Amino acid sequence: MVRASIIGHLREHPNETRAEIARALDIPKPTAFNAIDKLVDQGMLIADPPRDQATRGQWIRYRVDDVVVSRMFWQLGQVIREI
Numbered sequence: 001m002v003r004a005s006i007i008g009h010l011r012e013h014p015n016e017t018r019a020e021i022a023r024a025l026d027i028p029k030p031t032a033f034n035a036i037d038k039l040v041d042q043g044m045l046i047a048d049p050p051r052d053q054a055t056r057g058q059w060i061r062y063r064v065d066d067v068v069v070s071r072m073f074w075q076l077g078q079v080i081r082e083i
Helices: 002-012 018-025 029-041 066-079
Strands: 045-048 061-064
Touching: 002 018, 002 029, 002 045, 002 061, 018 029, 029 045
Parallel strands: none
Antiparallel strands: 045 061
């Protein structure tokens, strides 16, 4: 549910930092940070700048990769026979 909440929040409020997302969703920062890292690894979120290019202390902003999320939603619908 945390990951789904993050995706929903970022669709309405793109380009937020991890701390801003945690605060907006009222979840502990470590929980938000872990979920965001997993979503980036899965390709559902885009980090700007990319994590491997960010310098220490630089704020990374996140947004949803709508193409990847829509594809995953469609595939899930196919599997559970809802689409």
